[in-house]
Amino acid sequence: QTGIANVTDPSHWQWFAGSTTGAGGASAPQWSSSVTAAVPVLTWNNHITYPQMSYDPGLHRYLLTFTYSYSSQPPAVWKGGAQLVIAESPTPWGPFSFVATSNEFGPSNGYDAGFPSQWMSRDGRTLWLKWAANFAGCAKGLDCSGVYGFNFAQVRLTVKAPAAAKRASAAGAAKSHRTHKLLVVLSGLSLPLLLLFAVDRRRRLRPR
Known part of the structure; x- marks a missing residue:
């Protein structure tokens, strides 16, 4: 302090x-x-780029985000796709539990991902993820201007229910979620989270 x-x-x-x-x-x-x-505070075998950490006051957790180029040799060279990794911890120094990953993040080498603390709901379960991406890859349907773009997407976090609560609600019908992409849940030891990466409101801004 x-x-x-x-x-x-x-x-x-x-x-x-x-x-x-x-x-x-x-x-x-x-x-x-x-x-x-x-x-x-965290050891990673590959090249980590632009790690960011934000405090989610609604969930009392620190959210760590970073990306790495998994297809590059050596990993520090940006070639091919990138993967987003999200982890959480009750303290900034860990230990961290891995929440979710997103393969082929970007599009075309997404990086600098993070959750701005000003863009979180009061309960901490609805927030916005911002990141930059290189659109020079000219993926299908994207603007092939060759410039970097600013992106953001709404993210919804759901606290995993205890086993007893799951059994009590087993007879109920689960409400369906319509999302563009579902991030793979790896684990969540301290506070298990299911992270839905809803990109229905993603925006892309290009510098003039």
């Missing part, structure tokens, strides 16, 4: 230096004033 006046002064920064297990098995973060003691 450096305060607004000192946020750009590195001498006031504290670096995450790992976690320790305290009494009762609780995990506690360790902080250091030395950058050499810093450790990653």
Whole structure:
């Protein structure tokens, strides 16, 4: 907590230096004033681009988003498609549970994905995902102007019901959702989420 006046002064920064297990098995973060003691909050085997983290006050969770070019060799070179990864945690330093992924994200190398905190509903379950994409790939139906475009899509988060609640409502008919794409749910250990990526309101803006 450096305060607004000192946020750009590195001498006031504290670096995450790992976690320790305290009494009762609780995990506690360790902080250091030395950058050499810093450790990653998340380790990923591929090239991560533009990771962003937003706090969802309605769900009391931090949402981490990033993309990577899974088809590139080496991964740091942007060629082929990109994949979006979304993870969540009760704290900014983790541990993170993977919520969902979206293959062929973009279109044509989508990156810089994130959830602006100003674009979240009060309950934290309806929010907007923004990202940039290179339309030079000229995918079918897209403007082949060769410029980068700004995109955003409405996202709906549903908290996974406990097992008992599922059994109680098993006889009820589930309401159908009409969405363009369903993100694959990987896991959600702390707060399981089903993430529906509704792109029915996606907009694309091009610079003049």
